[in-house]
Amino acid sequence: MRDLGSQKKLLILDPLDGKHKKVLQQILETDAISNPRNKFSLNIVERSRNFLDKQVQLHEKAILGLVSKGNTELSLWKIEELVKLNEIFIQFEPTYKDSLKSLISQIMSQVNKIIDTVLERI
Numbered sequence: 074m075r076d077l078g079s080q081k082k083l084l085i086l087d088p089l090d091g092k093h094k095k096v097l098q099q100i101l102e103t104d105a106i107s108n109p110r111n112k113f114s115l116n117i118v119e120r121s122r123n124f125l126d127k128q129v130q131l132h133e134k135a136i137l138g139l140v141s142k143g144n145t146e147l148s149l150w151k152i153e154e155l156v157k158l159n160e161i162f163i164q165f166e167p168t169y170k171d172s173l174k175s176l177i178s179q180i181m182s183q184v185n186k187i188i189d190t191v192l193e194r195i
Contacts, residue, residue: 087118089120125158125162129162133180136151137180140180140183141183159173
């Protein structure tokens with residue numbers, strides 16, 4: 074692929090394509106980039122977005138399962154992992170921050186239901 078403005082070869086990095094050695098070799102063969110902050114942009118393709126969305130769903134399922142089993146410590150750790158995942162998301166799309174808040178609210182609602190059920194048994 075070529076950059077139409079400068080006629081230089083563009084290097085597109087796709088962490089999901091499994092060609093890590095090839096990408097690393099291409100990077101090593103290129104000249105250093107002056108002022109890289111002005112030359113790079115973060116973009117997310119649909120395939121990567123789907124992968125990240127799936128990771129959120131897996132975290133959500135795991136957290137709710139842990140909460141229902143009363144494993145508070147591990148569920149809190151998974152929530153922290155979800156927050157770290159969100160930090161990746163908001164680089165691409167700021168609306169993920171609101172999605173995470175909504176998801177945590179749903180999890181807290183589930184936790185409160187479980188607590189209420191336990192208290193009713195006492």
